[in-house]
Amino acid sequence: MPELPEVETIRRQLDPQLRGAEIVGADAHWSDKFSPALDAIGSTITEVRRRGKYLLFALDEREAQLELVAHLGMTGSFHIEDASPTSGAHGNPEIGDIKVGNIKIDAFGPHCRALWRFADGRMLRFDDIRRFGRLRVVDAGDYAAIPTLSQMGPEPFDPAFTGKSLHSLVKKSNRAIKTQLLSQRPVAGVGNIYADEALFLAGIHPRSKRVGLERCVLLAETVRDVLQTGVDNGGTTLRDYVDATGRSGSNQHSLLAYGREGEPCVSCGTEMRSTVIDARTSTFCPTCQKH
DNA sequence: CCAGCAGCCTGAAAGC
DNA sequence: TGCTTTCAGGCTGCTG
Structure with missing residues (x-):
């Protein structure tokens, strides 16, 4: 079950890979827990941060600063997929052909709950066997709709925690x-x-x-x-x-x-x-x- | 306001 | 062997 060390391990892997990634398409499980993944379409990831057990993907959407807030629940995991070998005649993704909007997630396994497709052809996949995880796009720093996050205490390595x-x-x-x-x-x-x-x-x-x-x-x-x-x-x-x-x-x-x-x-x-x-x-x- | 708890979920393992 | 039950538990939202 992902707690701070597990989420931090994932953050350190995702951050350097996802900085600058432009989200051009997404698809998600129908549930309210995962469908907000689609709200990130059209924005660019600038940084992957962490607060407690939450992953925070900072998003740049023209003038607006947004955040994709992700909780892994009990069984959530993130994976970066390389460009699909089937896209493009010679294995190179053809950017012009990428469809903005829905991408079927079924092909990525029974536990795939969300999928984001980037302009460079790569994809970010969110798997969650037991569906205790949760996704949400909010205005940057506005956690009013996420009670645990808005009332979260200091990070353990913050000097404020004594x-x-x-x-x-x-x-x-x-x-x-x-x-x-x-x-x-x-x-x-x-x-x-x-x-x-x-x-x-x-x-x-x-x-x-x-x-x-x-x-x-x-x-x-x-x-x-x-x-x-x-x-x-x-x-x-x-x-x-x-x-x-x-x-x-x-x-x-x-x-x-x-x-x-x-x-x-x-x-x-x-x-x-x-x-x-x-x-x-x-x-x-x-x-x-x-x- | 706080404390307590049902509900959400699936798959592995244990029990019958 | 095959079916049923139990267990794992973070967070939300409801109730008293």
Whole structure:
């Protein structure tokens, strides 16, 4: 499931490839989640950014500055297709023949949800097996229609994210610390895997509702640590995640808590346990992680 | 305003 | 073997 490290890995691959790409056609799955892909037709990608788990494609459309906002959900992935060998008699795309408007996505597999065709003949494909992903074109920076994005907390590597900033939000809420991390409000980009990892390393029980300043300072550090390690390892692949080149990540080999129910804690040897918080499995060490 | 939760989705794996 | 059930979970939007 793509969290910050996975989305950042994809962003770093897409950005240099897509700068300057002019979108001359698009097609999408009929659903409201994906059909906004068509709104990007006629604009040029200037940059691929990231905010939390969202990919933001900056779009230049004559005078207007737009953004294609993409969330990968659970199983979303982006891939760049080279110029189709069937376009043009000698394998060269003939720009003049490219049709502006719909392109049938069916030919690109049962899980293709959107497809953008560029003036240079290349294509950007968005696959999403379970359709938890979402696409939207908005005025640049206008996230009013995307609640989670508009209320998103600081990026974990932003100096604005500190133990103190974390504590000031955490103390106002009566929700479990894990619920708060997943809300994206104290810090952007943390999902179920990295939340379990960060809480384990900080010695904090996922259900804890009382996390003082000292423990928040530690938690802010472990959040940054696990996300940085995730980025360094190219993301975590448990089931479906692949980067924009189709490769799996390797961070799954570094996980100390997530998915280790029944195995011994790497620190004290106690059997790791699982509980369900907000309909998500949470694995923790009952000895090391305190309320 | 906040907390809690149903609903969205498909495919792999487990259960019968 | 083949069918049914369970599980994975980020975000939206509704309810109390």
